[in-house]
Amino acid sequence: MNPIKLSRGNSKIHKALIWNITSRKTCPGATTLCKKICYAADAEVFRKNTVPQSRDRNLLMSKQPDFADLMIEKIKRSRLKKMRLHESGDFYNQKYLNAWVKIIGACPDVAFWAYTKSYTLDFSKALKLKNLVLRYSTDATSKHEPKQKIPFAAVSAVRTDAFICPSTLAKGHAVQCMLDCSYCLEEKGPLIFRPHGKGAKLAGKIECQTTLDLGSN
Numbered sequence: 001m002n003p004i005k006l007s008r009g010n011s012k013i014h015k016a017l018i019w020n021i022t023s024r025k026t027c028p029g030a031t032t033l034c035k036k037i038c039y040a041a042d043a044e045v046f047r048k049n050t051v052p053q054s055r056d057r058n059l060l061m062s063k064q065p066d067f068a069d070l071m072i073e074k075i076k077r078s079r080l081k082k083m084r085l086h087e088s089g090d091f092y093n094q095k096y097l098n099a100w101v102k103i104i105g106a107c108p109d110v111a112f113w114a115y116t117k118s119y120t121l122d123f124s125k126a127l128k129l130k131n132l133v134l135r136y137s138t139d140a141t142s143k144h145e146p147k148q149k150i151p152f153a154a155v156s157a158v159r160t161d162a163f164i165c166p167s168t169l170a171k172g173h174a175v176q177c178m179l180d181c182s183y184c185l186e187e188k189g190p191l192i193f194r195p196h197g198k199g200a201k202l203a204g205k206i207e208c209q210t211t212l213d214l215g216s217n
Helices: 032-036 039-046 051-062 067-078 094-106 197-216
Strands: 017-019 082-085 111-116 132-138 152-155 191-193
Touching: 017 067, 032 197, 039 051, 039 197, 051 067, 067 094
Parallel strands: 017 082, 082 111, 111 132, 132 152, 152 191
Antiparallel strands: none
């Protein structure tokens, strides 16, 4: 029996496989802002009897020598053609990233999308995969750039220089990801997320203050 467990969509994402691992400790490139408004960490607190355990289990699975082969089998048997990597967590080291390069390459009929802040890793092979849309996640407190040229996904209350995710403009889940809009999967251009949820005001304040600090230097 295959021990890999995948979610099949959620309240925001329609009919797509989702793979999550433990937040924060798998995010080596986390910025000041994302540490303060981490939605994944909030979920681990609010659903402490289920979410942390499942993500910790997935993290342990990702370190097993047969992880890639088991994941390939699981994805192919699911019959879903879309997969979101890391609502929670990130590519925490090169070995783990390489495993996903193998997985995605072995599933050419499945479209994957992911965001990362792991600026020290080598994404050159991942960027060659035609069925992966990868974006470098940034915000006003970001201090690093990735080694390779990767389209950005910015958390910003004011930026307007890219497509703005409509689900972050609407209250609740009025716009459902992968049903009403699939820009982040179908297009490889930059993307902006408006701060939303309970951290929205804090994100706006931090962005404003950071801009003022930079302007005073």
